[in-house]
Amino acid sequence: xxxxxxxxxxxxxxxxxxxxxxxxxxxxxxxxxxxxxxxxxxxxxxxxxxxxxxxxxxxxxxxxxxxxxxxxxxxxxxxxxxxxxxxxxxxxxxxxxxxxxxxxxxxxxxxxxxxxxxxxxxxxxxxxxxxxxxxxxxxxxxxxxxxxxxxxxxxxxxxxxxxxxxxxxxxxxxxxxxxxxxxxxxxxxxxxxxxxxxxxxxxxxxxxxxxxxxxxxxxxxxxxxxxxxxxxxxxxxxxxxxxxxxxxxxxxxxxxxxxxxxxxxxxxxxxxxxxxxxxxxxxxxxxxxxxxxxxxxxxxxxxxxxxxxxxxxxxxxxxxxxxxxxxxxxxxxxxxxxxxxxxxxxxxxxxxxxxxxxxxxxxxxxxxxxxxxx
Amino acid sequence: xxxxxxxxxxxxxxxxxxxxxxxxxxxxxxxxxxxxxxxxxxxxxxxxxxxxxxxxxxxxxxxxxxxxxxxxxxxxxxxxxxxxxxxxxxxxxxxxxxxxxxxxxxxxxxxxxxxxxxxxxxxxxxxxxxxxxxxxxxxxxxxxxxxxxxxxxxxxxxxxxxxxxxxxxxxxxxxxxxxxxxxxxxxxxxxxxxxxxxxxxxxxxxxxxxxxxxxxxxxxxxxxxxxxxxxxxxxxxxxxxxxxxxxxxxxxxxxxxxxxxxxxxxxxxxxxxxxxxxxxxxxxxxxxxxxxxxxxxxxxxxxxxxxxxxxxxxxxxxxxxxxxxxxxxxxxxxxxxxxxxxxxxxxxxxxxxxxxxxxxxxxxxxxxxxxxxx
Numbered sequence: 208x209x210x211x212x213x214x215x216x217x218x219x220x221x222x223x224x225x226x227x228x229x230x231x232x233x234x235x236x237x238x239x240x241x242x243x244x245x246x247x248x249x250x251x252x253x254x255x256x257x258x259x260x261x262x263x264x265x266x267x268x269x270x271x272x273x274x275x276x277x278x279x280x281x282x283x284x285x286x287x288x289x290x291x292x293x294x295x296x297x298x299x300x301x302x303x304x305x306x307x308x309x310x311x312x313x314x315x316x317x318x319x320x321x322x323x324x325x326x327x328x329x330x331x332x333x334x335x336x337x338x339x340x341x342x343x344x345x346x347x348x349x350x351x352x353x354x355x356x357x358x359x360x361x362x363x364x365x366x367x368x369x370x371x372x373x374x375x376x377x378x379x380x381x382x383x384x385x386x387x388x389x390x391x392x393x394x395x396x397x398x399x400x401x402x403x404x405x406x407x408x409x410x411x412x413x414x415x416x417x418x419x420x421x422x423x424x425x426x427x428x429x430x431x432x433x434x435x436x437x438x439x440x441x442x443x444x445x446x447x448x449x450x451x452x453x454x455x456x457x458x459x460x461x462x463x464x465x466x467x468x469x470x471x472x473x474x475x476x477x478x479x480x481x482x483x484x485x486x487x488x489x490x491x492x493x494x495x496x497x498x499x500x501x502x503x504x505x506x507x508x509x510x511x512x513x514x515x516x517x518x519x520x521x522x523x524x525x526x527x528x529x530x531x532x533x534x535x536x537x538x539x540x541x542x543x544x545x546x547x548x549x550x551x552x553x554x555x556x557x558x559x560x561x562x563x564x565x566x567x568x569x570x571x572x573x574x575x576x577x578x579x580x581x
Numbered sequence: 582x583x584x585x586x587x588x589x590x591x592x593x594x595x596x597x598x599x600x601x602x603x604x605x606x607x608x609x610x611x612x613x614x615x616x617x618x619x620x621x622x623x624x625x626x627x628x629x630x631x632x633x634x635x636x637x638x639x640x641x642x643x644x645x646x647x648x649x650x651x652x653x654x655x656x657x658x659x660x661x662x663x664x665x666x667x668x669x670x671x672x673x674x675x676x677x678x679x680x681x682x683x684x685x686x687x688x689x690x691x692x693x694x695x696x697x698x699x700x701x702x703x704x705x706x707x708x709x710x711x712x713x714x715x716x717x718x719x720x721x722x723x724x725x726x727x728x729x730x731x732x733x734x735x736x737x738x739x740x741x742x743x744x745x746x747x748x749x750x751x752x753x754x755x756x757x758x759x760x761x762x763x764x765x766x767x768x769x770x771x772x773x774x775x776x777x778x779x780x781x782x783x784x785x786x787x788x789x790x791x792x793x794x795x796x797x798x799x800x801x802x803x804x805x806x807x808x809x810x811x812x813x814x815x816x817x818x819x820x821x822x823x824x825x826x827x828x829x830x831x832x833x834x835x836x837x838x839x840x841x842x843x844x845x846x847x848x849x850x851x852x853x854x855x856x857x858x859x860x861x862x863x864x865x866x867x868x869x870x871x872x873x874x875x876x877x878x879x880x881x882x883x884x885x886x887x888x889x890x891x892x893x894x895x896x897x898x899x900x901x902x903x904x905x906x907x908x909x910x911x912x913x914x915x916x917x918x919x920x921x922x923x924x925x926x927x928x929x930x931x932x933x934x935x936x937x938x939x940x941x942x943x944x945x946x947x948x949x950x951x952x953x954x955x
Binding site for chain 1: 610614616622626651653812830836
């Protein structure tokens with residue numbers, strides 16, 4: 208053993224693809240004393256979280272709950288519960304997280320059909336329509352609403368309408384979407400939607416959020432095979448999250464993380480969902496104007512940019528990694544690197560939740576200006 | 582939407598089966614500002630956590646790391662990575678968590694052989710020896726070191742020695758054990774050991790800890806089938822936790838929970854592992870003396886009691902649930918209900934980590950005395 212000392216993080220401004228800046232109210236909520244996961248006091252918190260989550264997702268789904276693990280586990284929960292070996296699943300891919308969906312389907316023994324679009328493009332509804340026509344036995348359509356790797360917002364409403372016409376259940380990844388851009392689970396006919404804590408809700412990472420429609424819950428109940436993951440098995444989780452009065456122990460809930468989630472959802476409720484969407488749009492426009500003044504080019508067409516995740520091309524000849532290092536060293540400002548095919552060429556600048564503020568935009572544009580040549 | 586207000590938990594003294602009382606230093610550490618999961622600052626934290634975890638587990642295993650989800654996910658990670666469909670696994674069952682292990686093996690397509698002992702008894706090494714003789718093709722032996730449902734400590738060293746003689750890998754659940762009772766991963770030949778944050782480490786629930794021996798890692802590398810869980814796939818996690826210098830993104834680490842874990846591990850290091858074991862024994866003896874003075878009977882033979890989890894029989898004619906309710910209402914004291922076949926008949930009184938203090942023992946014994954008839 209060497210010597211060990213207390214860890215004191217260097218405070219940063221987080222404008223990457225997540226985690227985003229956490230509001231002090233959320234940090235303070237998380238530091239409250241831990242209570243038991245079956246404490247009657249805690250049960251009231253669980254009920255309020257479910258109600259606030261339904262509002263955030265714009266759904267009346269009874270099965271709307273946190274997942275005690277990060278967004279990738281929520282993705283896994285969606286597929287693990289709905290999919291049985293041999294089921295045909297259409298996954299639309301236009302970035303890293305669509306690829307991760309496809310990987311999940313393969314590992315779970317699903318029959319995978321992919322619909323591919325280029326990075327930086329939306330999922331093309333016509334391609335999905337064609338894939339459904341060619342695969343009338345498909346049971347599930349899955350796609351990413353807000354692609355964190357490219358900053359593209361796909362038309363979830365149109366895609367789900369096409370999928371539902373074909374009788375499919377829909378799984379929609381809105382890890383980066385929820386709270387930052389319009390998302391209407393019920394109106395858009397989404398059967399399973401999941402999101403993360405550390406994006407536009409401005410919570411620390413570690414937990415995620417999921418909602419299941421009645422049709423999705425029926426599919427889970429009608430399964431012929433058990434869900435391979437005991438931890439993510441919805442039928443077992445229901446007894447803890449949906450029980451009347453006393454709850455049945457499944458796993459120990461992440462009590463303090465849920466204090467933080469509740470506070471973040473409460474703040475979103477206080478601001479109002481549509482006001483939050485508008486704030487993200489406003490800050491996005493300010494940021495884009497500033498970046499374009501610096502001569503930088505946005506990667507994504509203005510018609511389908513995610514306001515909360517701005518993908519920007521690094522100028523030719525500029526070492527993008529060196530710029531990020533300097534931003535961190537000189538300004539304690541974190542922006543994100545490109546992911547996948549965007550690595551080394553693009554930056555990802557997040558304006559998520561508490562980070563979507565005028566002071567952050569100003570800092571980011573001027574710090575970048577300082578770090579760019581010329 | 583109804584009205585929503587900030588959640589303020591009623592402070593409790595947590596003496597159930599976990600979560601245990603969280604030390605204020607851990608709560609304060611968790612409330613520090615969130616930084617990025619790829620921040621160079623965070624990488625130093627990860628390295629220090631790994632070093633401290635190795636000390637806590639008494640292992641030199643390179644693959645010693647936190648899991649970004651509660652203990653049940655760590656259990657699942659252990660089986661999901663080591664087991665391939667058709668593999669024969671011997672699971673020793675003497676309580677709820679052995680049953681959960683068996684459930685995991687079944688869901689993953691393993692061929693399950695069980696060795697059963699009564700609740701309140703240790704896993705019997707001779708039964709394991711007989712099962713191994715009858716099943717020479719078994720690949721894995723799994724059992725619970727510290728059974729949270731019964732308060733029994735099994736002889737992990739003896740059981741692993743028998744399993745290794747038969748050429749099996751060993752999976753050992755020490756969710757409630759780590760930090761509270763002797764546990765020596767390397768000396769005892771444990772191949773995979775996992776634990777929880779919310780027991781004797783006195784962290785909030787939500788993350789867990791796991792260590793894999795080289796033999797276990799070799800088994801993972803030699804797999805013919807992919808791990809069904811992308812989220813728990815060790816081969817992918819290694820690139821984030823074990824990379825040299827820059828780390829490869831897998832999922833977003835639970836940054837603030839890891840601040841808390843680091844502080845808790847640091848506190849264990851400051852106290853010294855053997856001192857912590859001794860403190861748990863000392864407080865256990867005080868508690869048992871107090872409970873016996875009240876005329877209460879311990880459920881488990883003194884030779885194999887877990888000091889940190891004391892299972893006590895509710896006196897005949899006493900409504901055990903009413904007593905727990907009164908303890909919570911009048912003293913803000915949480916003790917645990919019986920689980921499984923112990924439900925309605927036993928209490929589980931935890932003395933875990935920060936909760937293993939003289940003031941807690943005194944409060945518990947005297948509050949119980951107040952709530953019991955006569």
